[in-house]
Amino acid sequence: MSNPTTEALKGVAPSQVTAKPIASNHTTRKKGDFKGRKFLLGSLLPLIILGSWQYVSGTGIVDPMLFPAPSSIIKEFYEMVVSGELFRHLEISVLRALLGFLLGGSLGLLFGLAVGMFSKFEELVDPTVQMIRTVPLLAITPLFILWFGFGETSKILLIALGSFFPLYVNTFLGVRNVDSKLFDVARVLEFKRVNQMLRLVLPAAMPNVLLGLRLSISIAWLVLVVAELMGADRGIGYLIQDARSFMRTEVVFIGIILFAAVGKLTDSLVRVLERRLLKWRDSYRG
């Protein structure tokens, strides 16, 4: 029931949206040394863990096949980078995630805007979307493989489907939260229809859209792993799967760390975007 994977795959319910305001991620500009100290403090725990891990591996208490020492992981990592193997896998994974996300995310944004703006369209589309949203993506995966095979199409479409919902739900919510008083202003100022969308609805819904964006990206990564574990001949997911069957535990770790790193990187990019686009917001910044 509370399996985090299936929960995340379903997209995000509006109630979760309010529970995690974006504003908490803004860091107020403070003195440089404070930032440095914060960084040091944050890296303390990982360093301790790494250090003791390295130590324990040396003593022979744990099986090095299951828990390879950090040093041997780094060595393997270096070899894979030099041989270009790592980049080959990363490249295809990023491409799949990007294409799927662009397809699903942009459709989610467009549908969210349209459904938010026109209640007729909402009545037509929203019930169906909400119904599909409740089906766990993992349950649909076999169907996609039957329809589109093990090739790129099924993977990209699966990722697109996953990243559609968070942007759709949050954009819809954002549009519905636009202050109706500002619509009167737009009428008095005689905004054209396009400008009403581009200069009123979109910026007003931007906080929610960006939240949806972040959630969509993380779901794109998640579905990517699922798709690549199901069957692929390249990609980080395949790398992990393949390494598992040959007991190359170092490589499994490398794959996991890569996912984490790329995920963190894209998340930071969206945060930069947030800071730029939402600097007008007058909200508590932790």
Add this chain to the structure above:
Amino acid sequence: MSTALLEIVDVSKTFRSAGDAVPVLDRLKLTVNQGEIVSIIGPSGCGKSTLLKIVAGLDIDIEGRVLLEGEPVKKPSQEKGFIFQEHRLFPWLTVERNIAADLSLRKPDVRRKVDELIKLVKLQGFEKAYPKQLSGGMSQRVAIARALLRNPKVLLLDEPFGALDAFTRSHMQEALLDIWRENRTTMLFVTHDIDEAVFLSHRVIVLDARPGRIKTIVPIDLPFPRKRTGAAFQELRTLILRALEHEEPENGSVSYTI
């Protein structure tokens, strides 16, 4: 000077909800001349905002007619600038971009006029500030500049200074008169504040409640700038207060700032 700009002819408005009908305005008749400032004062709920929305074209479900320069008002437009009680700026736009709103500041004539207006409403130095960084009075001045950029034929103001403190309010009243001296903009000004009405307007319309009708019209024939402490000022103020207090048994709780 007295060419009619705005004509409100026998305007009646009834709100219908769940079967029962609430008459709010009853055959209201009023003509506002070119360059005139007319204040509307009356008890809460008598239909002042409703009237202003009708004149703005935001509410067209009415009986009677509203004519601007002889043309019937059918929809909202930039000719009828509207200043709401809250400033209603776009929080994501800076001051100058709020004033420009849907117009591009890259157009030289827009740029020039926006700069002029920023000077007129005395907001130099705040061009790049966001609404969250402004005080209530400053925000309201931005809203006024935004309306003025569109060269409105008439400016409709719905208790624009109601939320401001007394000091800022009197400052804003003077600012509004400065704008009037500069542009001779016709204004229809809704207020709760008798002092404000006497200070600003050429005529004060006192409205009656339920249904809203014109009770009296008090012409203010004092030269600008007006002294609030002058005897004539005080006399007019008392006159309006009498007109308002006269016959108000149902809700005597309404109080007027003197």
